[in-house]
Amino acid sequence: MTTELRVLQRSGWDEWYGKLERAFGGAAEAPEERELWEQLTETERSIGAWDDGECVGTAGAFSFGVTVPGGAVVPAAGVTMVSVAATHRRRGVLTSMMRRQLDDVRAWGESLAVLTASEPAIYGRFGYGIATHQMSLEIDSSRVRIAQPPGADADALRLRFVPPEEAVKECEAVYRRTVGTRPGMLERRPGWERLPLLDPPGERGGGSPLQCVVAERDGDVAGYVRFHNKPDWTPAGPDGSVVVRNIDALDPAAYAALWRFLCGIDLTSRVTAHNRPVDDPLLQLVSDIRRCGVRVRDSLHARLVDVGAALGARTYRAPVDVVFEVEDAFCPWNEGRWRLSGDAKGAVCERTADAADLALSVRELGAAYLGGVTLSALAGAGRVRELRGGALAEASLACGSDVAPWLPHGF
Numbered sequence: 127m128t129t130e131l132r133v134l135q136r137s138g139w140d141e142w143y144g145k146l147e148r149a150f151g152g153a154a155e156a157p158e159e160r161e162l163w164e165q166l167t168e169t170e171r172s173i174g175a176w177d178d179g180e181c182v183g184t185a186g187a188f189s190f191g192v193t194v195p196g197g198a199v200v201p202a203a204g205v206t207m208v209s210v211a212a213t214h215r216r217r218g219v220l221t222s223m224m225r226r227q228l229d230d231v232r233a234w235g236e237s238l239a240v241l242t243a244s245e246p247a248i249y250g251r252f253g254y255g256i257a258t259h260q261m262s263l264e265i266d267s268s269r270v271r272i273a274q275p276p277g278a279d280a281d282a283l284r285l286r287f288v289p290p291e292e293a294v295k296e297c298e299a300v301y302r303r304t305v306g307t308r309p310g311m312l313e314r315r316p317g318w319e320r321l322p323l324l325d326p327p328g329e330r331g332g333g334s335p336l337q338c339v340v341a342e343r344d345g346d347v348a349g350y351v352r353f354h355n356k357p358d359w360t361p362a363g364p365d366g367s368v369v370v371r372n373i374d375a376l377d378p379a380a381y382a383a384l385w386r387f388l389c390g391i392d393l394t395s396r397v398t399a400h401n402r403p404v405d406d407p408l409l410q411l412v413s414d415i416r417r418c419g420v421r422v423r424d425s426l427h428a429r430l431v432d433v434g435a436a437l438g439a440r441t442y443r444a445p446v447d448v449v450f451e452v453e454d455a456f457c458p459w460n461e462g463r464w465r466l467s468g469d470a471k472g473a474v475c476e477r478t479a480d481a482a483d484l485a486l487s488v489r490e491l492g493a494a495y496l497g498g499v500t501l502s503a504l505a506g507a508g509r510v511r512e513l514r515g516g517a518l519a520e521a522s523l524a525c526g527s528d529v530a531p532w533l534p535h536g537f
């Protein structure tokens with residue numbers, strides 16, 4: 127079978143997206159959701175695979191800015207909308223699209239590609255490593271208490287319901303201020319502020335329309351939460367749930383106040399949140415972590431498209447000077463030895479003929495890139511080999527991040 131890869135034309139979006147929807151089960155999305163994705167699709171960065179006039183494969187790449195350790199926002203391709211028709215699966219169509227896409231990303235001058243995978247087993251073969259994790263919580267709010275941070279003046283905060291669309295500017299301002307504080311966060315380009323407001327009735331799972339509460343101090347928004355309230359009644363009484371969509375705050379007092387609010391909503395006894403950082407300060411505020419139903423799963427997968435540029439774009443929390451021997455069969459321009467020298471102020475990563483200190487594949491570099499997975503942990507699984515004594519501890523310490531990297535929303 128031969129398929130032809132072509133750049134997507136705006137006029138072909140509907141058909142292309144329809145094929146993607148079919149590969150994901152065939153249920154049509156709500157019109158407002160479809161309309162937003164159409165607006166956000168960068169057609170010139172999207173491709174279709176065509177077999178004799180029929181679109182049988184789709185893949186896109188958003189223009190993202192991703193926060194890296196040190197706080198810089200690095201241009202990255204946000205790989206998305208990947209699908210292959212069930213009639214054409216396992217014949218190499220995805221592989222051909224990944225080949226083309228990584229060549230394109232390189233040509234666009236972006237050193238990093240990121241994605242969230244429908245299934246985590248798919249993308250390792252193309253050099254992606256799991257770089258961030260997300261925590262989900264199911265809090266028994268009838269038993270768990272949320273502490274007030276010492277010294278916090280709860281009376282200085284005013285919590286207020288606001289229609290989500292009315293508060294979007296203030297909430298985005300809070301989001302923007304948090305972007306640089308945590309690796310993995312995405313700078314939201316114009317249009318993307320609509321994503322967290324999407325609220326198709328079919329996706330509320332029986333819950334209320336989206337609700338928004340802001341926490342204000344001296345009239346300024348210091349935090350917000352968007353959530354659904356899902357009532358339930360049992361013979362023993364009310365047993366509703368609160369489903370958190372987003373929560374963000376600029377200081378511990380506002381953050382704790384918002385969680386206290388969520389856990390105290392009348393007629394509910396559960397608060398669930400599907401996507402929180404694994405080091406969420408909430409874990410330090412709860413009275414009983416065992417009743418918080420904590421689970422962790424993979425989130426952002428990262429691929430260094432240009433090893434030298436990507437490793438040189440972040441900083442390192444301790445001085446480091448190591449030579450990596452990098453294996454990268456899918457993007458052979460990365461293969462070979464790279465010397466990384468840097469510290470908390472900056473770094474350079476250049477080709478070298480010096481002896482290697484650590485041997486690993488580009489997939490491990492992707493996993494460690496945002497500082498959430500240590501090189502030592504990867505070495506423990508045999509995925510990083512130490513060739514010079516001490517190099518592993520040095521590089522592992524330097525590459526880590528004090529704040530767990532986290533992707534705040536899917537794409």
Ligand SMILES: CC(=O)SCCNC(=O)CCNC(=O)[C@H](O)C(C)(C)COP(=O)(O)OP(=O)(O)OC[C@H]1O[C@@H](n2cnc3c(N)ncnc32)[C@H](O)[C@@H]1OP(=O)(O)O
Nearest residue numbers: 206207208209210215216217218219220221241243244247
């Ligand atoms: C970033 C995103 O958008 S994630 C969304 C991905 N899309 C989906 O999950 C939609 C439903 N699934 C699909 O559309 C397709 O099955 C795809 C895109 C996952 C795979 O497309 P295919 O054209 O079948 O993949 P292709 O034939 O190129 O397979 C390449 C290799 O990956 C493997 N592979 C493909 N899909 C999977 C999978 N889901 N799990 C594990 N391995 C997989 C193949 O076995 C093959 O391995 P090999 O090289 O050892 O033989």
